[in-house]
Every structure is written in C-alpha cells, then in structure tokens.
Amino acid sequence: MSASVSLRHVNKVYAQRAKNPIYAVKDFNIEIKPGEIVALLGSSGCGKTSTLRMIAGFEEVTEGEILIGDRPVHRLAPAKRNVAMAFEGYSLYPPLTLRQNIAFALKGERLDTAEVSRRVDAISKLLELDKHLDRYPSSVSAGQQQRASLGRALVRKADIYLLDEPMGQLEPQLRAALRGRLKRYLREHRMTAILVTHDQTEANALADRIAVMEGGRLQQFASPGELKDAPANLFVGTFIGEPPMNVYRVRPSLGEGRVSFRGAGDGKAEVLSYAESEFSAPIRQLIGKGEEIVLGIRPHDVRVGEGASLGEIVSNQWIGDQTHMEAAFPGGVIVSTLDARHPGRMGEPVKLAIPAGKLHIFAGDGRAIAHGTRLV
Ligand SMILES: Nc1ncnc2c1ncn2[C@@H]1O[C@H](COP(=O)(O)OP(=O)(O)OP(=O)(O)O)[C@@H](O)[C@H]1O
Ligand SMILES: [Mg+2]
Structure with a gap:
C-alpha cells in the first residue's frame, strides 16, 4: 500500500x-x-x-x-x-x-x-x-x-x-x-x-x-x-515561526573579555553585548573574524523583565492567549512573546535579556552558521 x-x-x-x-x-x-x-x-x-x-x-x-x-x-x-x-x-x-x-x-x-x-x-x-x-x-x-x-x-x-x-x-x-x-x-x-x-x-x-x-x-x-x-538559512528562519524571528545585521568584535555586536549600518550602535565566556571556543573563533553576520532571535526566546539591556515599549498587545510586545532597543525594534499578560505601557522602559545560547547566527549570505552553542 x-x-x-x-x-x-x-x-x-x-x-x-x-x-x-x-x-x-x-x-x-x-x-x-x-x-x-x-x-x-x-x-x-x-x-x-x-x-x-x-x-x-x-x-x-x-x-x-x-x-x-x-x-x-x-x-x-x-x-x-x-x-x-x-x-x-x-x-x-x-x-x-x-x-x-x-x-x-x-x-x-x-x-x-x-x-x-x-x-x-x-x-x-x-x-x-x-x-x-x-x-x-x-x-x-x-x-x-x-x-x-x-x-x-x-x-x-x-x-x-x-x-x-x-x-x-x-x-x-x-x-x-x-x-x-x-x-x-x-x-x-x-x-x-x-x-x-x-x-x-x-x-x-x-x-x-x-x-x-x-x-x-x-x-x-x-x-x-x-x-x-x-533553520538551514535565513529564509527558513524567518519563514517558520509566528511572530517571525527578529533579525539584525551586525558586525561582531572581541575585546576585554566581551563579545560585542554592533549595527552593520550607519549608526554602529552596540546592539548586544555578552561575556566572552558565554560562547564556545569555535563560535568565538568564528565571531573573531569580524565579518558581517545576521543575528536571529525568536520572539519566544526574549526574556522580558530580566537582564541589563533596556528597551522602550512600542506596543503591548494581549492576543487572547499570549502577549506580543514590541520594544525599541539599540538594534532597532524587537518583538517578544510572553505567556502571561504584561502591565507595561507604551513609552515605558522594559528590561530585555537575550541568552547567548538562544542566538541564531547566519552568514552575510543567509547560510546558517550556528544555533545557540551549536555550530552548523
Ligand atoms: N501552466 C503554467 N504555465 C506557465 N507558468 C505556470 C503554470 N503553472 C504554474 N506556473 C508558474 O510556475 C510557478 C509555480 O507555480 P505553482 O502553481 O507551482 O505555485 P504554488 O506554490 O502552488 O502557488 P500557490 O500557493 O499560489 O498555489 C509560478 O510562477 C506560476 O506562475
Ligand atoms: Mg498551488
């Protein structure tokens, strides 16, 4: 049959x-x-x-x-x-x-x-x-x-x-x-x-x-x-998952025990920064090349109310079984989802943490390089 x-x-x-x-x-x-x-x-x-x-x-x-x-x-x-x-x-x-x-x-x-x-x-x-x-x-x-x-x-x-x-x-x-x-x-x-x-x-x-x-x-x-x-590439990464993965084109740099990702555009603002020890040696080595990459962050992986990164709430919507929150931060806008309601109002500051282990890293051409601590 x-x-x-x-x-x-x-x-x-x-x-x-x-x-x-x-x-x-x-x-x-x-x-x-x-x-x-x-x-x-x-x-x-x-x-x-x-x-x-x-x-x-x-x-x-x-x-x-x-x-x-x-x-x-x-x-x-x-x-x-x-x-x-x-x-x-x-x-x-x-x-x-x-x-x-x-x-x-x-x-x-x-x-x-x-x-x-x-x-x-x-x-x-x-x-x-x-x-x-x-x-x-x-x-x-x-x-x-x-x-x-x-x-x-x-x-x-x-x-x-x-x-x-x-x-x-x-x-x-x-x-x-x-x-x-x-x-x-x-x-x-x-x-x-x-x-x-x-x-x-x-x-x-x-x-x-x-x-x-x-x-x-x-x-x-x-x-x-x-x-x-x-996801094998940026297309699959952004196509699969609702709301879609947040993506930022950045240039990484290593120094003073930290990994810093700066915007690849004109602003060059620091988008995210981590202690070097949060990345495995092969990923540090790869990042150390300083080539432009794309960081992908799933909305579900953003931890709202934790960590040092500060954002400003742009919108906060309860869609019946989930909160969808948009916040402005140095990388641009980041969308996060929470299972519970969040009291934050538009314009209020909000803490955001994005664990290094949840980052998806894509090459400039869209090919996946690493998912969390796993090299592709
Ligand atoms: N008989 C045909 N002659 C010429 N072009 C065609 C023909 N059938 C499909 N195409 C073209 O081939 C491509 C793929 O079409 P296809 O119907 O396989 O897409 P699809 O993924 O099923 O899209 P949808 O979700 O809209 O049904 C499209 O660019 C379409 O315009
Ligand atoms: Mg069809």
Whole structure:
C-alpha cells in the first residue's frame, strides 16, 4: 500500500521555448519514506502545485527522475502511477452528485456496490459530508466541494496520496477538527501523503517532515522541531515561526573579555553585548573574524523583565492567549512573546535579556552558521 517517493534533480520549466521561460521548480531532491506524511510549505508561486502535478503525472517533468517505490514513473501516464490526488481547484464532475463523484474514484477497483457504498459512507462521515452526498457540486459550498475532492482521493487505494491545499476553504474550527481526523486516517492506513499548504500550523500539526520551498528551490527538509531550532538559512528562519524571528545585521568584535555586536549600518550602535565566556571556543573563533553576520532571535526566546539591556515599549498587545510586545532597543525594534499578560505601557522602559545560547547566527549570505552553542 504505502510506498516511498523519490525526486531526483527534478526541474520544471514552463513555456520553455518562449522568450521568458518560467523556472517553476529547480533541482528538487527529496526522499520520502513509506507511510510518511510530508508537507510542502512555501509562499504563493514557489512551485508546490507544480511539484505535486509532476509526481501525479499531470505535468511533464522537464528534467530529472521521480520514483514511487523503486519504480521510475516520470514517463508514465497518470493512470499508470497509482497515485491519488486531491486538486487545488477540486475538479469535481458537475453532472454527478457528491456521492457519485467520490464513488467514481473506485471504478478501477471493481468492487461490488455494497463495498463501494461502505467506503464512500465511511470517508464522507470522516469529512462531515454525509448530509450532502446527494447534492451536485454546483449546489454546495466551496468548502463542501473541497471535502468531496479530498474524499475522492482518500477513498481510493493508492501507493501515494497527493493533497493540494485540501482544507484551504474551511473555517478554523472545522479545519482543526478535520486535521486531527485526517492525520489519524493517514496513520491508521499507513498512507504515504504529500500535502501542500501555506499554513504552517497545518504543516506542523500534520507532517512528520516539512519541505520548505522558495523560488522553486527546496530550502530545507526536516521535522517541524528541527526547522524551528536549526533553520538551514535565513529564509527558513524567518519563514517558520509566528511572530517571525527578529533579525539584525551586525558586525561582531572581541575585546576585554566581551563579545560585542554592533549595527552593520550607519549608526554602529552596540546592539548586544555578552561575556566572552558565554560562547564556545569555535563560535568565538568564528565571531573573531569580524565579518558581517545576521543575528536571529525568536520572539519566544526574549526574556522580558530580566537582564541589563533596556528597551522602550512600542506596543503591548494581549492576543487572547499570549502577549506580543514590541520594544525599541539599540538594534532597532524587537518583538517578544510572553505567556502571561504584561502591565507595561507604551513609552515605558522594559528590561530585555537575550541568552547567548538562544542566538541564531547566519552568514552575510543567509547560510546558517550556528544555533545557540551549536555550530552548523
Ligand atoms: N501552466 C503554467 N504555465 C506557465 N507558468 C505556470 C503554470 N503553472 C504554474 N506556473 C508558474 O510556475 C510557478 C509555480 O507555480 P505553482 O502553481 O507551482 O505555485 P504554488 O506554490 O502552488 O502557488 P500557490 O500557493 O499560489 O498555489 C509560478 O510562477 C506560476 O506562475
Ligand atoms: Mg498551488
């Protein structure tokens, strides 16, 4: 049932012969294990759908190889790949009811009518579609069409399941409920699934590993925890995590037992300063070169009310379960999050501590150099 998926040096170029070809996917490599749930995460236009459609066979692979299990499939017709896909645009058959649409996916499996009904009913229940099965696509909501499209993919027995934004149209409550059920269903049936989303909560909640894409390139393929703790570059660092990581372009210097980071811009103000002993020898050595770097600080890692650094509160918002605080400090503005409410008002001073062990250090070109005390 569940198969591995490998993409090797996969490229997609649209309008290859036109004056301005579109390089949608560039040298994409990934190895997905049988039964693994993988999310493709990235901003609009980064190449997620193109990648999925190439795996399914609806888009030609311009260059490279795709394997399902140990079977090269990139030259096979879609029907020969044994892949089930839920499309971004649903593509339901208008003259068929939702029940018939979902059942249609089972045509190839030659099941008896009772078994078809049983399977369609089970998946419809899971997706809370059971009350709408006798309606036509044109007479149900976008969210219901989307769930029917998801049902049509899940009801099949296939080697892999490709789900393109399968819950994008749903309201947050239903989305969260379905997310849990979908995950349990995929796990119980040991299904290999690739899910496209631009919602990082969804990716974190559902996926074993997340492939972060930008500009057609795979930026990092890792578990949600690893993406957060050890982003491979500044793009992943700032893309993953809400609110985003604070970043400061600085030049480090060593002297008199201290490490000092000064703004790389005109001001040259000291942004942060630490005792040298807070950094490991390899990181000190690296910093000692004095080259421009980028410091990344996650809002959650800023300790408000502690330490010597002084900031001035710019805004303090309670968003229902967290405080988001913005403060001006010599590095510019720093955003922090706290689990509790904070009494501070705009314009008031606030103490801020940023432990050296929580700093993410990136090279000037964005490559990660160190996460906390760990060199990359
Ligand atoms: N049929 C096509 N012909 C020409 N260019 C295309 C075609 N399909 C996609 N593209 C271009 O390829 C790039 C990647 O598109 P793709 O649909 O894969 O992005 P995506 O990550 O799925 O975005 P979204 O989140 O908006 O769905 C974009 O620049 C897009 O304009
Ligand atoms: Mg898309």
